[in-house]
Amino acid sequence: MLWDRFRKNKTAMAGLFTILLITLLSLAGPLLSPYAYDEVDVSQQHLPPRIPVIEKLGIFDGIKDGVDHYAGMKEVYHFFGTDTLGRDLWVRVLLGTRISLYVAILAVLIDLSIGILYGVTAGYFGGAADLVMQRILEVIQGIPSIVAATLFMMALKPGLAAITLCLVLAGWVSISLLVRSQVLKLKEMEYVLAAKTLGQSDLSIIFREILPNAAGSIIVMAMMSIPQAVFLESTLSFMGLGIPDPYASLGSLIHSGFQSMLLYPYMAALPVFVFVLLVLSFNLIADGLRDALDDEEAAR
Amino acid sequence: MKDKNALEIHDLEISFETSRGTAQIIRRVSLEAERGKTLAIVGESGSGKSVTVKSIMALLPDQARIEGGEIWLQGRPGEEEPINLTSLSKEQVMKTVNGRRISMVFQDPLSVLNPTMKVGKQIMEGMLLHGDLNRKEAKERAIHLLDDVGIRDSRLCMDQYPHQLSGGMRQRAAIAIALSGGADILILDEPTTALDVTVQKKILDLLQRLQKEHSLTAILITHDLGVVAKMADTVSVMYAGQIVESGTSRDIFFHPAHPYTWGLLSSIPDSGTKHLLSIPGNPPDLSRPIKGDAFAPRNAYALKEDFASEPPLIPLSGTHSVKSRLYQDGKRPDLPKELKEKIERIQKEASHGR
Amino acid sequence: MMIAMGRYLIKRIFISILTLLVIVLIMFILMNAMPGSPFTGKHLKADQLLVLNQKYGLDRPLLERYFRYLSCMIRGDFGVSYNIQKNMSITRMLQVRLPLTIRIGLQAMVLGTILGLLLGILSALKHGTFLDPLVSALSMLGSSIPSFVFALGLMYFIAYKAGFLPLLYTMDAPGESTILPSIALAMFPMASIARLTRSEMISVLSSDYILLARSKGVPESGIIFRHALRNALVPVLTIMAPMLVELITGSMVVENIFAVPGLGTLFVTAVQSNDYNVSITIMFLYSAFYISAMLIVDILYGYVDPRIRLAKGRS
Numbered sequence: 001m002l003w004d005r006f007r008k009n010k011t012a013m014a015g016l017f018t019i020l021l022i023t024l025l026s027l028a029g030p031l032l033s034p035y036a037y038d039e040v041d042v043s044q045q046h047l048p049p050r051i052p053v054i055e056k057l058g059i060f061d062g063i064k065d066g067v068d069h070y071a072g073m074k075e076v077y078h079f080f081g082t083d084t085l086g087r088d089l090w091v092r093v094l095l096g097t098r099i100s101l102y103v104a105i106l107a108v109l110i111d112l113s114i115g116i117l118y119g120v121t122a123g124y125f126g127g128a129a130d131l132v133m134q135r136i137l138e139v140i141q142g143i144p145s146i147v148a149a150t151l152f153m154m155a156l157k158p159g160l161a162a163i164t165l166c167l168v169l170a171g172w173v174s175i176s177l178l179v180r181s182q183v184l185k186l187k188e189m190e191y192v193l194a195a196k197t198l199g200q201s202d203l204s205i206i207f208r209e210i211l212p213n214a215a216g217s218i219i220v221m222a223m224m225s226i227p228q229a230v231f232l233e234s235t236l237s238f239m240g241l242g243i244p245d246p247y248a249s250l251g252s253l254i255h256s257g258f259q260s261m262l263l264y265p266y267m268a269a270l271p272v273f274v275f276v277l278l279v280l281s282f283n284l285i286a287d288g289l290r291d292a293l294d295d296e297e298a299a300r
Numbered sequence: 301m302k303d304k305n306a307l308e309i310h311d312l313e314i315s316f317e318t319s320r321g322t323a324q325i326i327r328r329v330s331l332e333a334e335r336g337k338t339l340a341i342v343g344e345s346g347s348g349k350s351v352t353v354k355s356i357m358a359l360l361p362d363q364a365r366i367e368g369g370e371i372w373l374q375g376r377p378g379e380e381e382p383i384n385l386t387s388l389s390k391e392q393v394m395k396t397v398n399g400r401r402i403s404m405v406f407q408d409p410l411s412v413l414n415p416t417m418k419v420g421k422q423i424m425e426g427m428l429l430h431g432d433l434n435r436k437e438a439k440e441r442a443i444h445l446l447d448d449v450g451i452r453d454s455r456l457c458m459d460q461y462p463h464q465l466s467g468g469m470r471q472r473a474a475i476a477i478a479l480s481g482g483a484d485i486l487i488l489d490e491p492t493t494a495l496d497v498t499v500q501k502k503i504l505d506l507l508q509r510l511q512k513e514h515s516l517t518a519i520l521i522t523h524d525l526g527v528v529a530k531m532a533d534t535v536s537v538m539y540a541g542q543i544v545e546s547g548t549s550r551d552i553f554f555h556p557a558h559p560y561t562w563g564l565l566s567s568i569p570d571s572g573t574k575h576l577l578s579i580p581g582n583p584p585d586l587s588r589p590i591k592g593d594a595f596a597p598r599n600a601y602a603l604k605e606d607f608a609s610e611p612p613l614i615p616l617s618g619t620h621s622v623k624s625r626l627y628q629d630g631k632r633p634d635l636p637k638e639l640k641e642k643i644e645r646i647q648k649e650a651s652h653g654r
Numbered sequence: 655m656m657i658a659m660g661r662y663l664i665k666r667i668f669i670s671i672l673t674l675l676v677i678v679l680i681m682f683i684l685m686n687a688m689p690g691s692p693f694t695g696k697h698l699k700a701d702q703l704l705v706l707n708q709k710y711g712l713d714r715p716l717l718e719r720y721f722r723y724l725s726c727m728i729r730g731d732f733g734v735s736y737n738i739q740k741n742m743s744i745t746r747m748l749q750v751r752l753p754l755t756i757r758i759g760l761q762a763m764v765l766g767t768i769l770g771l772l773l774g775i776l777s778a779l780k781h782g783t784f785l786d787p788l789v790s791a792l793s794m795l796g797s798s799i800p801s802f803v804f805a806l807g808l809m810y811f812i813a814y815k816a817g818f819l820p821l822l823y824t825m826d827a828p829g830e831s832t833i834l835p836s837i838a839l840a841m842f843p844m845a846s847i848a849r850l851t852r853s854e855m856i857s858v859l860s861s862d863y864i865l866l867a868r869s870k871g872v873p874e875s876g877i878i879f880r881h882a883l884r885n886a887l888v889p890v891l892t893i894m895a896p897m898l899v900e901l902i903t904g905s906m907v908v909e910n911i912f913a914v915p916g917l918g919t920l921f922v923t924a925v926q927s928n929d930y931n932v933s934i935t936i937m938f939l940y941s942a943f944y945i946s947a948m949l950i951v952d953i954l955y956g957y958v959d960p961r962i963r964l965a966k967g968r969s
Contacts, residue, residue, distance in 0.1 A: 142673040142945045143680075146903040147937045151684055154925055154933070231800050231903075238802055238907045239922050258806055258911065262814055272803050280798035287794075359868055361860075362782065391874075399871035406869075411862040416884045416959060425880075426870040461960040474866070481870060 002216060005292035012288020015281035022278055026097040033079065035088035037095045038246035044076070044086040046264055051079050080270045084260060087246075089253075093271050096248040097278065103160065103249070104229035107167035108222050114172045116218075119179025120206055124187060130180075137173055145170030149232060153241040163242060167229045178221050182214040189213075216293045223286035227279040234275065250275045301372045301382050306335040306485055306517035307356070307402075312369035314348075314355055323587040325351050327541040328369070332534075333485070335374065338511070338518040340532035340549075342525065342564065346583050348541040349521045353487045356385065357402055358393035373401060376484070399481030400430045405507075407490040409470035413462035419446075419473050420458030426480040445476040450506055468499035475506065479514070486511070488520045492527060504530055525568050529553060534619070537561050540584050540594035547620035554643060556635070557622040559601045566639050570646060601626060601633075666952060670945050675724070677941050681934050682720050732935040737927045738920070744935050747920065752939070754832070755909070755916035759901055761836035766843030771890075773844070774851025775878065781856055789848060796845025801904035805838035805911045822913040835912045839904050843897045850893060854886035861885075888959045891951055898947045902940050 006012060030037070048064040055061035060079075080089035122130040140148075149166035156162035186192060192209050200208075234251025236242045238258075243249045250271050257268030301308045314326035326348050333339040341349040354360050356371055371385040385393060403426075406412040414422060423442040427433050433441065439458070446454035449472040462470055471491065478486060491507065492500040504527065511518055520531055528535060529549065536546040537558060545558040556562055563579035581598035584590055593599070593606040603625050605611075611625045626633050635643070714722075726733065732744035739747065770793075777789035813821040813834060823831040858864065859882055867881045906918035913919070917936055924932035 138669070139673045139676045142670075142941055142948075143677055143937075144899045144902050144940050144944050146899070146906065147940050150921075150925055151681065151933075151937065154928075155684060227798070234800060235802070235903055235907055239910070240926060254803070254806075258802075261806060261810060265810060268806055272806065276795075276799050276803065279800075280795065283794060283798050357869055359865055394868065394871050394873065397871070398869055404866070404869040406862055406866060408862060412866045414863040414867070414881055414885070415961060416888075417881070425867075425872065425876075429871060429873075429876075463961050477866065477870065 002289070002292050002296055005295050006288055009288040009291065011284050012291075015284030015288070018277060018281040019285065022097060022274070022281075023101065026094045026101065029094040030091050033088060033091050035078075035091050037087065037091045037248070039087060041082075041086035044078070044082050045084060046260075047076075047078050047082040047086075048264075049079060049081040049089075049266055049270070050077050052077055081264075081266050083256065083267060089267065089270060092248050093250070093253060093274055096250045096253045096271060097274055099160070099243060099247065100230055100233060100250045100275075101278070103164050103167060103233055104226050107164050107171060107229045108225045110164070110168045111171045111175045111225060112218070112222055114168070115175030115179045116211070118172075118176040119181075119183050120210075122176075123180040123183030124202070124206060124210070137177065140173055145232065146235065149236060150239070150241065153236060158241065158244050160243065163233060163236060166236065167232055170232055171225050171229055175218070175221055175225065179214065179218060182217055183210055186210045186213050216296065220286060220289045220293055223282065223289055227282040227286070230275075230279055230282070250278075301374065302332070303374075304334055305332050306374045307331075307333040307519070308372045309352070309356075310370045310372070312352065312355065312371065313367040314351060314360070315365050315367050317363040317365070318587055320587045324590075325364070325541050325586055326355070329538075329541070329543055331536055331543070331546075333517055333519050334534065335517050336511075336515050337533040338520055338531050340520040340522060340528045340535045341538055342522060342528055342535060343538035344523060344583055347538040349538050350489060352538075353404070353489060353519060353521060356487070357398050357404060358385075358388075358390045359404075373397065373485075376401075399426045399483060401483055402485040402487060403478040403481060403483040404487040404489060405471075405475055405478050405491045408494045409467055409474050410494065412474055413470055413477075415462055417461075418458065419460055419462060419465070423458075423473070423477050423480050426477060430481045442476070442480065445479055446473070448479075448510070449473070449476045450502075451476075467495055468503065471495060471499075471503055472506070475503075475510070479510070484515070485517045485519065488518055488522075490522055490524075491520075493522070493524065500527075507531070525553075525564060537564070540590070541586060542594065542623065544595065544624070545620075545622045547616075551617070551620040554647065555616075555620070556639075556643075557616060557620070557627065558624050559599050559626070560595050562636060562639055566636070566642070570642060662956075663953065666949060670949050674938075674942060674945055678724065678727075678934075678938055679720060681937055682723065683716070686716060727938070733931045735924075735929055735932050737929040738923055738932060744932055747932070748917075748935075748939075751916050751920055754828075754914060755905060755918065758832050758835050758839065758909070758914065758916065759905060761832060762839035762901060763843060763898075765836060766840035767847055769840070770844040770847025771851055773848040775855055775883070777848070778852045778855030778859065779878070786852075789852065793845040793848040793852075796841050797849065799841065800907075801838050801842055801900075802907040802911060804841045805835065805908045808834045808838055809911060823915065831912070831914070835905075835908050835914055838908050838911075839901055842900055842904065846893055846897060847890060850890050851886060854889050855882060858882045858886045884958060888955070891955050891958065894951045895944070895948045898944055902944070 049060045051060040078088050078090060080093055083089055083092065118133065122133045149170050152166050152169055153162060156165065187210065189209075192205060195205050195209050230250070233242065233249060234254065237249050237251030238255045240255070242252050245252075253271040254268055254275065257264075257271060261268045309329060309331040312326055312329045313324070316323045316325050329348070329352055331339065331341070331352070341352065343349050351360065351364070355364075355366060360366075366386055369386065372382050373385055375381050375383070385397065388396075413419070420439070420442055423445060424435075424438045427438040427441060428435070443454045443458060446457050451457050451469060451472050457465070457469070457473070462473070465473060475491075486507075488507065492503050495503060507518070508531065510516065518531070520528070522528060532549045534546065534548050535552040536543045537552070537560065538544070539560050545552065545556070545561050547555075547557075552561060553565070556565055560579070567578050579598055584594050584597070592608050593602065593611055596602040596606040599606070606625060611623050612628075613621055613623045614627045615621045616627065634640070723733070730745060732748075735742045735744055735747060773789050773793065777786045780786050809821060812818050819834055820827055820831045859877075864877060864881055867877055872881070905916070906921060908914075909916045909918035910922055917939065920932065921936045923929075924936065
């Protein structure tokens with residue numbers, strides 16, 4: 001069905017494989033390196049990337065501006081180089097990827113739960129509750145998400161929980177609105193009306209008739225929300241409101257890379273590369289899912 | 301081309317580039333539309349009737365290509381020589397033919413009017429493009445046209461948007477647009493199919509009146525034989541990109557010759573029909589090469605040779621011709637019994653009605 | 655019709671103002687619930703704190719402070735900064751920064767919109783040639799790259815390596831200094847507008863009313879600009895408001911990267927130094943921008959699509 005249509009979309013499948021690959025690497029990658037994410041080594045500051053085997057091709061060989069920065073360190077390999085404190089960037093980028101992914105996906109999952117609860121309450125039961133809830137949403141929509149997120153980041157102690165909460169705050173409204181409009185639409189469908197006349201309870205109608213039929217567009221929306229959450233997280237991190245050191249997210253890595261970018265461009269370039277790859281893949285998947293869903297609806 | 305004709309099509313061939321290869325959509329189609337008369341092209345959807353008329357106005361999509369044949373447009377009386385439209389570029393057709401000589405009324409008045417443009421502006425657009433009217437004159441003429449197509453409050457209608465009009469009103473406005481450029485040939489692509497039954501008759505009456513008043517030549521595309529009976533002078537029956545039978549309205553309705561036409565006529569409901577007959581099977585897939593007669597697989601009267609090669613076009617009279625081997629060597633087979641009774645019944649009812 | 659539209663407008667403006675008031679109230683309450691006051695970390699004794707609190711009116715009840723704040727704000731007085739520039743009037747602080755931020759934002763919006771529309775139209779018209787997938791791929795990439803990454807790239811390659819345009823904002827060349835930040839911010843709107851315009855143009859160009867226009871003999875330029883574009887723009891307008899949020903978000907970081915003394919830089923500083931008044935003021939301004947933009951989009955929407963105009967006029 002949806003998956004069969006999705007599978008035929010080559011770019012979307014490429015996106016899916018990239019995400020799986022990045023996720024796997026971010027989980028297993030640190031094992032491939034002898035360094036820890038918070039291992040400071042002042043003797044190995046600002047080392048450019050060096051990867052075994054590939055170094056023979058003349059790239060990632062630890063040589064920058066004609067100088068071999070690894071001179072005297074024969075068996076030392078920092079795949080992505082090191083930062084200003086001499087920490088291994090490969091390990092830190094993978095840790096950052098893991099945290100960025102974790103935070104974004106967790107936030108979207110929470111968004112989904114709130115969205116479904118809200119959307120069903122407002123859309124299915126309607127009436128005065130819907131009216132009040134819609135007015136509240138209208139007001140909340142007037143606050144740009146970054147402003148709301150910043151406000152809460154200031155009020156809370158920085159950390160994983162705080163940043164997740166901020167992302168939830170920025171993302172739940174659009175998902176709630178989508179679920180509500182889907183519920184409103186499906187509520188009038190004949191099979192739902194039929195179920196009602198047969199005396200099915202509201203709860204069973206919601207879970208057996210409405211939500212399964214709304215699932216497609218909710219999933220697409222959720223997939224589109226993940227890159228947005230990754231975006232926002234990185235922006236907050238860039239403003240210094242993100243994950244505190246020695247932890248890292250892609251945003252905070254790009255931020256610290258930026259500060260020494262003119263001298264050591266690889267420090268910003270590598271996390272940027274992973275970041276763009278990640279967001280691009282999510283966007284490709286979301287696009288592919290949406291097209292598959294459109295086709296599915298057209299075929300019906 | 302013949303002087304009495306406004307438009308002639310000779311051996312037109314059109315192919316479509318599809319994802320599954322090249323499809324021969326139109327296969328050697330010839331048509332004649334007599335000046336001031338109505339030619340109806342009848343056939344199931346997918347028979348190629350719409351593609352044929354769109355090719356006249358260079359409205360085919362990009363993946364379509366005219367492979368051969370000629371489309372001759374008569375010059376205006378005493379003014380110009382006939383022109384072969386297939387020898388013109390798309391831009392030339394747009395500029396010199398569309399709207400000025402030939403215009404079109406489409407099937408769905410809901411989607412055919414631009415939703416963000418006022419009705420008046422859409423009518424005036426054609427006049428300002430082609431005529432030498434100024435804005436004020438064009439506006440007066442547009443109001444006059446709206447009156448002419450039977451819109452009561454024409455001045456108000458000028459300033460309205462399409463969604464503010466009813467379906468029938470929209471089709472009237474679309475007809476006004478078709479008349480706005482001063483065209484003398486009107487192509488009617490299923491002009492009443494999307495309308496309510498009560499509105500259908502009014503629109504047909506309007507079209508007949510306008511045709512007489514403006515001495516227009518009409519080319520009517522439809523699958524509704526009721527509309528054909530009311531409007532057409534001559535009829536061409538199309539199947540799988542070919543004309544299988546053509547003749548006067550009388551020929552086709554009272555002396556149908558091709559088994560496909562028989563099928564079409566048998567499937568119209570009338571007072572005495574006990575059960576409606578529909579033609580079994582589906583039209584062929586044109587993206588594959590067709591061997592023999594395209595209709596043979598659905599044809600109860602098909603001969604062995606029909607599966608091997610195409611039947612020839614056989615003239616039955618000066619006006620009537622049919623593409624079927626049943627009429628070879630001067631043979632004249634009888635109509636199926638049930639259809640014969642139906643035609644007699646209809647004839648009787650028609651003479652009673654008069 | 656005009657009267658109905660006018661009534662709708664008044665209603666919309668009223669709701670917008672109400673929303674803004676509620677937002678200020680929420681911000682006000684939240685800011686008061688925050689840990690730390692403007693005077694934490696200054697090793698003040700309790701009595702000194704009391705004096706300071708009294709001086710700035712921080713000892714009054716919350717609601718009273720809110721209404722006082724509101725009435726001042728209506729007069730254009732946003733109070734003074736506590737920490738960044740002590741006792742400096744915020745209105746004065748904004749005098750240079752606000753125009754700068756608006757200028758960069760407008761430049762980015764105009765650039766992004768024009769380029770996005772052009773690219774979208776072009777690739778829709780060249781549907782089926784190599785140009786179309788190229789534009790699609792570029793716009794997909796463009797909407798996957800945040801503006802700060804563009805900013806870093808432009809800074810490194812254009813300003814640092816190639817030596818064009820100032821690396822950081824400089825008072826000596828204020829105009830030129832805004833170019834790179836504007837470009838960095840324009841990329842995201844450009845990509846999203848190009849994407850949406852392309853798909854909308856393709857579906858509009860295959861619609862029946864375009865066929866009718868062609869059957870009238872309308873030349874290709876008229877088809878595109880008079881008939882197709884306006885209809886394709888309707889859905890494009892709907893993404894304008896979310897795009898403004900992206901722009902605001904982006905400007906906070908991009909201004910910091912290029913050291914532009916604008917609203918975004920000030921906001922980050924204010925947030926980091928617990929400067930209540932400045933933070934609230936800037937959040938208020940951002941929300942006000944956003945709400946007015948939504949209002950304008952709504953009006954434009956009605957202007958472009960008569961169906962919406964009439965439906966709203968009636969309700």
